[in-house]
Amino acid sequence: MSVGHSRAVRGSPLGRAVAGVVxxxxxxxxxxxxxxSDAVHDYPHYAVLILVHPLIVRQALGVSLEPFHIVWVSVALFVHPLGGILGLYDTIWWWDHLTHLMSATLVAGPTYILARAYYLSGQTPIVPGWTVPAAVVTTTLALGLVWEGIELVHPWLIVYSDEDTAMDAVFNAVGALATVATAPRVLGGLVCQALPADTFTGTGTSAEVADRGDDHDRHPEFDPGDD
Known part of the structure; x- marks a missing residue:
């Protein structure tokens, strides 16, 4: 059982309704x-992901997304197929950069949740706090490189130039760094859900890890609140 099961998922009924409509x-x-149209045959799976991603995240990470997260993930999944359908990659110079930035957050977010919860759980030896953001950035860039490799062999994906590939990597990094910068507030509640139940009880090594340095000052998962 995780801490998250004892806390209400934030978001008003209106917020949840809006997220569902989106x-x-x-x-x-x-x-x-x-x-x-027969020109977008590789995009319907994005629609499926938009519909079922809260369930996937719940099953894979054991956390329930709040309305803001659901809307963000839905929009991030939507921008790539929209660009392909309407030709925005060719008509709007920054569309590809936007797509890579937003897609990077879809990798960086779950990576942060898992890495941060594992770091705080006491299941690993004491390591510097910078290992979590380092893991987020490294994982995001690595999977970005895998995607670039897929583009080279996928018949429906276009590689414009080496410069374009380099810029893709840059905006993947920007997305990862933006996630790291905002994660303590935006993803702190999800980290709390992913933590073992005894993290806040003062038992075992979990409490020792939760007492590391200045983490109390910067990470809201240490403040269960009055939900």
Whole structure:
């Protein structure tokens, strides 16, 4: 059992309703294009991901996304197929940069949650706090390189130039760094859900790890609040 099961997921009923509507609208747009054009046959799976990603995250990470997270993930999943369908990659010079930045957060976010929860759980020897952001940036850049490799062999993906590939890596890094910078507040509640239940009880090594240095000052997972 994790701490998150004892805490209410933040977000008003209105917020959850808005997040649900956003998911349905974005998925419907992609499915509509897929049903009316044979030029977007590789995009319907994005619609499926938009619809089911909260369930995937719950099963894979054991956390329940808040409305803000659901909307962000849905939009981040939507920008790439939208760019392909409407030709925005060719008509808007910064669209590819935006897509890579937002997609990078979809890798960096889960990586932060897992790495931060593991770091705080006491299941690992004492290591410097910078190992978590380092893991986030390294993982995001590594998977970005894997994607660039897929682009080289995928018949429907286009590699424009070496300079374009380099800029993709730059914006992958920007997305990872932006996630690291905002994660303590934006993802702190999800880290709390992923922590073992005894992290806040003062038992075992979990309490010792939770008492590391200035982490109390910067990470809201140490403040369960009054939910």
């Amino acid at each position: 998911r349905l609208v974005l998925a419907a747009i992609l499915l509509g294009f897929a049903l009316t």
